[in-house]
Each structure stands twice: as structure tokens, then as C-alpha cells.
Amino acid sequence: MSNIEANYIAKLRNSGLRPTKQRIKICEVLFNREKTFHFSISELIKIIQSQHNQKISLATVYNTVHAFRKKGYLKEISIGNDISYFDTNTSSHHHFYDEYTRELIDIDSQEVEIKKTPTPPAGKKIKDIEVTFKISKKF
Amino acid sequence: MSNIEANYIAKLRNSGLRPTKQRIKICEVLFNREKTFHFSISELIKIIQSQHNQKISLATVYNTVHAFRKKGYLKEISIGNDISYFDTNTSSHHHFYDEYTRELIDIDSQEVEIKKTPTPPAGKKIKDIEVTFKISKKF
DNA sequence: ACATACTTTATAATAGTTCTAAACTATAGT
DNA sequence: ACTATAGTTTAGAACTATTATAAAGTATGT
Incomplete structure (x- = not known):
């Protein structure tokens, strides 16, 4: 073994x-x-x-x-697809997502900073924030 | 008519x-x-x-x-579901998403400000940014 | 080794979506 | 108006991802 x-x-x-x-x-x-x-x-x-x-x-x-x-x-x-994707990287992070190639790329959480967050609806709290940066070929 | x-x-x-x-x-x-x-x-x-x-x-x-x-x-x-959701609101905005009730709530784009965005991979450009705030019941 | 609770498996069932090919219809040109 | 045609709708089959079922198999503590 x-x-x-x-x-x-x-x-x-x-x-x-x-x-x-x-x-x-x-x-x-x-x-x-x-x-x-x-x-x-x-x-x-x-x-x-x-x-x-x-x-x-x-x-x-x-x-x-x-x-x-x-x-x-x-x-x-979370990506806008009819398939659930999973990630072995369980630390908090965001993603680039190329809708054409369906390729996902990790973004380290410290690469993204959110300045202003909205107030959640009454009786609810924000549990998680996921940012997806949709990318495409630069022409 | x-x-x-x-x-x-x-x-x-x-x-x-x-x-x-x-x-x-x-x-x-x-x-x-x-x-x-x-x-x-x-x-x-x-x-x-x-x-x-x-x-x-x-x-x-x-x-x-x-x-x-x-x-x-x-x-x-984009939400992490096996169903594609659509929205009649085509203006740029983000969402609250309650994973339990599967309820989606619009957030006006000015309610969210991203301070720091990551550099996209070589040859790619950022086409769109979607932020999903996952919410749950506050206990 | 044994009992049992946990796992795996083949298969069926379900859900959302797309494909197909035939029937139908809006529209432009006469 | 009439007709040709390209665009559209339709029922039903097919497809993909996923979950449920119930029987057979297996890891573990004793």
C-alpha cells in the first residue's frame, strides 16, 4: 500500500x-x-x-x-450552466469563467476586494459571496 | 388588438x-x-x-x-443550480440567492462596488462580472 | 468468525432540455 | 388576393444529468 x-x-x-x-x-x-x-x-x-x-x-x-x-x-x-461544477480548492476564492471553452480558472480571494455590499433582505444574512468574472478572447 | x-x-x-x-x-x-x-x-x-x-x-x-x-x-x-434561470431585467445587476427557497432577488448594480479586480489571463478580457450573495435565514 | 450498519450496484425513474421531421403560417413578390 | 418560400410550431423521441430503489456486498467492532 x-x-x-x-x-x-x-x-x-x-x-x-x-x-x-x-x-x-x-x-x-x-x-x-x-x-x-x-x-x-x-x-x-x-x-x-x-x-x-x-x-x-x-x-x-x-x-x-x-x-x-x-x-x-x-x-x-456557481456558474450559469446546467451542470454542477465542483472544485477541490475549498478555500474562499472566485473564478474566471470562459463561457466559450467552459474553462474555469481560480482567483485567489485576495485578488478581489468588494468595497460596498448590499443590505440583505429582512431576516436574512449574507452567507457567502461568489464573484464570477466572465471572460472572452481579446481581439 | x-x-x-x-x-x-x-x-x-x-x-x-x-x-x-x-x-x-x-x-x-x-x-x-x-x-x-x-x-x-x-x-x-x-x-x-x-x-x-x-x-x-x-x-x-x-x-x-x-x-x-x-x-x-x-x-x-448564473446560479449554481441544475436549472438555467432567466431574468427580464437585462440591465447590469447582481443577485441575492437563497439556496433554501431558491429565491432570487435583484440587487441594483450601484449597491455593489468592486474595489479590486484580478488581471485576466493572457489574451482574455473581462466581459462581465456577476456577484451572487448567498443568503440564509438569520437565527 | 459474526452481526450489523454502511456501501455499492444495476436499474428504473425523473427533470430539464434539445433534436427531428412533418405540418403550418407570415410575408414579400407577383 | 395568390403563391412561393423561408421562418415557425408541433408532437414525440432522444439525450444528459441526476436521484431513487432495493438487493447484494463489505468494513468494522466484538
């Missing part, structure tokens, strides 16, 4: 998730990376299928991604 | 869209309102179906909403 794998097993156990071989595999795909990773679940399923040494069912991938999201290992981000 | 209807017919003709009875009906539902209107296409379909004096097919509603969007009469807005 590799060091990396042992690490995922420990992490899963610590958060009350049983370290099944499916979850470990998904951890490797998601977290064993240099850069942060943007994906939709169906994209993730295709990646796992293409590494055909192990088949993981549709439902398990969905269940696992949502389990990780609930544990805070993944953050669901 | 009412004044309002004649106005929609003129608008449609001016933008190169034939003023069919379906499009006029959809104009009335969308634009003959005091306040701006947030909707998903499936919500719009339900509204039209409930005003059962005229049936409009699924495909036509989709086609029309997208035709209006392309003409700039509707603006697609």
Missing part, C-alpha cells in the same frame, strides 16, 4: 467514511494532483471509466462526491 | 422575429409586468399551461426564450 493511499484511508476514517476501494480510487483522481481540479460529476465518471482498471458505478460516484462536499472536501461553485 | 399587443408585434418585427401568436403570448407573460421576473423555462411553461386559453408546445417556449436571450431581451444569470 502506498503512502498516498494510506493517507486517504486515514482521512476517510477520520471523517467517518469507510475507506472502500471505490472511495480511495476517487480520492486519487480528485486529490492526487499538482493543481486544483474543476470538474462536473459526469466528467469525473468519464475520467474514472477511462482508467479502466476499476469500474465504479454511477451512483457511487455521485454519492461519494456529495459525501465529500458535505465533509467540506469539495466546494460546489 | 390592444396597444400592448401592437407594441410587442412591432418589437418582434424590428428584431427580425415574426410576430406569431405564440411569441406574442410569451411576450405578454414575460414583459407585461410591474416588477422584473425571474423564471426557469419549465416554470414559464407551467404558467402558460395554467392560462389554458392557449397551448404552446415545449419546443416553442424553449426556442422563444433563447431567441429573446440572443436578442438581448432576456439575460441568463
